[in-house]
Amino acid sequence: xxxxxILRLSHATVRVPDLELAVAYYAEVVGLVVTGxxxxxxxxxxxxxxxxxxxxxQQAPTYGLDSLTFKVVxxxxxxxxxxxxxxxxxxxxxxxxxxxxxxxGATARFRSPSGHVIDLECGQGQVGNGxxxxxxPPAPDNLIGMHPPRLDHIFLLCEDVDGVTAFxxxxxxxxxxxxxxxDDGHQLATFLERTHTPHDVAxxxxxxxxxxxxxxWVDEWNDLRTAADTCAYHGVKIxxxxxxxxxxxxxxxxxxxxxxxxxxxxxxxxxFDPDDEPTVWTEAEMGRAIFSYRGQxxxxxxxxxx
Amino acid sequence: MGIFRLSHVDITAPDLELAAAYYTExxGLDISERTDDGNGERIFFxxxxxxxxxxxxxxxxxxVGIDRFAxxxxxxxxxxxxxxxxxxxxxxxxxVAAGEETGQGESIRFEIPSGHExxxxxxxxxxxxxxxxINPAPIVPNLRGIAPPRIDHLLVQAEEVPEAARFxxxxxxxxxxxxxxxGGGxxxxxxxxxxxxxxxxxxxxxxxGALHHFSFWLDDWDHVRRAADLLAYHGVTIxxxxxxxxxxxxxxxxxxxxMGTRNEVFSGGYRPDPDFPTITWTNDRAGRAVFYYEGVLxxxxxxxxx
Numbered sequence: 284x285x286x287x288x289i290l291r292l293s294h295a296t297v298r299v300p301d302l303e304l305a306v307a308y309y310a311e312v313v314g315l316v317v318t319g320x321x322x323x324x325x326x327x328x329x330x331x332x333x334x335x336x337x338x339x340x341q342q343a344p345t346y347g348l349d350s351l352t353f354k355v356v357x358x359x360x361x362x363x364x365x366x367x368x369x370x371x372x373x374x375x376x377x378x379x380x381x382x383x384x385x386x387x388g389a390t391a392r393f394r395s396p397s398g399h400v401i402d403l404e405c406g407q408g409q410v411g412n413g414x415x416x417x418x419x420p421p422a423p424d425n426l427i428g429m430h431p432p433r434l435d436h437i438f439l440l441c442e443d444v445d446g447v448t449a450f451x452x453x454x455x456x457x458x459x460x461x462x463x464x465x466d467d468g469h470q471l472a473t474f475l476e477r478t479h480t481p482h483d484v485a486x487x488x489x490x491x492x493x494x495x496x497x498x499x500w501v502d503e504w505n506d507l508r509t510a511a512d513t514c515a516y517h518g519v520k521i522x523x524x525x526x527x528x529x530x531x532x533x534x535x536x537x538x539x540x541x542x543x544x545x546x547x548x549x550x551x552x553x554x555f556d557p558d559d560e561p562t563v564w565t566e567a568e569m570g571r572a573i574f575s576y577r578g579q580x581x582x583x584x585x586x587x588x589x
Numbered sequence: 590m591g592i593f594r595l596s597h598v599d600i601t602a603p604d605l606e607l608a609a610a611y612y613t614e615x616x617g618l619d620i621s622e623r624t625d626d627g628n629g630e631r632i633f634f635x636x637x638x639x640x641x642x643x644x645x646x647x648x649x650x651x652x653v654g655i656d657r658f659a660x661x662x663x664x665x666x667x668x669x670x671x672x673x674x675x676x677x678x679x680x681x682x683x684x685v686a687a688g689e690e691t692g693q694g695e696s697i698r699f700e701i702p703s704g705h706e707x708x709x710x711x712x713x714x715x716x717x718x719x720x721x722x723i724n725p726a727p728i729v730p731n732l733r734g735i736a737p738p739r740i741d742h743l744l745v746q747a748e749e750v751p752e753a754a755r756f757x758x759x760x761x762x763x764x765x766x767x768x769x770x771x772g773g774g775x776x777x778x779x780x781x782x783x784x785x786x787x788x789x790x791x792x793x794x795x796x797x798g799a800l801h802h803f804s805f806w807l808d809d810w811d812h813v814r815r816a817a818d819l820l821a822y823h824g825v826t827i828x829x830x831x832x833x834x835x836x837x838x839x840x841x842x843x844x845x846x847x848m849g850t851r852n853e854v855f856s857g858g859y860r861p862d863p864d865f866p867t868i869t870w871t872n873d874r875a876g877r878a879v880f881y882y883e884g885v886l887x888x889x890x891x892x893x894x895x
Contacts, residue, residue, distance in 0.1 A: 432859065502857055504809055529725070557593070563724075
């Protein structure tokens, strides 16, 4: 049988200049659960996640993405994937459990051709979802803010989308679900998955190492309206939505954290089989691929990043 | 990576024209093929967003029942690997050659401990969804009926639930997400998954070889309400719902096709990782485990099966 490989996006480490402010925002507005804290880091998770964290806030002079981490379930898979990355000519650094972060599992770290630091991690500590494992209610009764149950995907920028997409497909065994193809044939944006969802990670043409947004899952469209109300109530700047994407068919709401990192809450999409053909968007339809209702490329959405 | 989702359920019905009318007009499936060959007179159905040939096959027979259910594997070599494992477990395996079965390639069939015939298949013919693969709209306008995008899971009965569950865990690599234990600690319901959902198949204590229901996915609780409106409009017998399950946390409505086979449409749930801890329901909360709002099991739900 083929190897299990990467399971899913585990977490992102995001830089914030004001850690107190960021923790207040992510805990009270987004409604994540704080699971750990030290002098320059805070660890958070969606309420339904079993793992210790799906977001690490890292105190730093500027904002942006420090690294992203994918979950690998089996330790020998970590070795196998690290070897594949090494064989592709990219150096891999290995870390012991607990070395890169609180509750971290064994980690293999490398820099993707897109300039992003990527960790593959196996065995992050589990803290549970706050519900009993015996006769649990469907949700805790003390949730605040948008309270997404879990992390969903990450959207990154890079100069050579074709190159990083090939790397993700050939070396990291991701599957391409959708792509926006320029009239000259190169990829403007690609959507890649390991979880049979429309995307776990996506790339858009832009500067190497760029961070477009981090998205949390909500269960349905009605939750996006609640999220928009929550943003408006707290004076959080809404970037776009609630609206529908053409690519992924998901519905989303975009907004910015106090440091300027873009967040999304997202729902919908579809199931993608490993033998399904990817969807293609032409350059002329790029606006509708991104925002199905507006149908035009939003310059702010495309150009503002961290 | 082995089995990754439910592919199709093959049932029997005494009136194929009535079945065709109900499953296309009320449930809103598409007919992908009708055959009348050595395998009998059959209709093959699929959901609008499914790209595979069928998720439901109905064969004409004087009796209502289930022929088999099929799961999909994601690697061609998986069939051979499972054949060896299943035979090692003492269960004979029948190979079905490519071309012998409509809409799919080679498969293996075997009897599971609960007396059901199960099939594993790699190559289900791609007939495409209703959306184009170039610049697709996110929806298909004017879909008929409930129009679920895809099949989700099935629930079957077993005299010895633990035996069936163990076979699925040990031989087929399913993971146990939730279980109901009676006062003596005996497992009477088992929920099992291969697709990071609360269940792809579940076993409930009852008659060997019996089908309790099969279920289609809906994106939103609001769509469950719309399904209830359509069922009432068409005079379809509703078994229970709209309501919530304790087990799986899903939102649901159950109803019967005109021949008496129970159907469900389902939304919600959660995303268990392979290292997700099993949730246990105790007998004193059995009612709430099944129907969270009602807190009691209706007699029809517990006893009626096909």
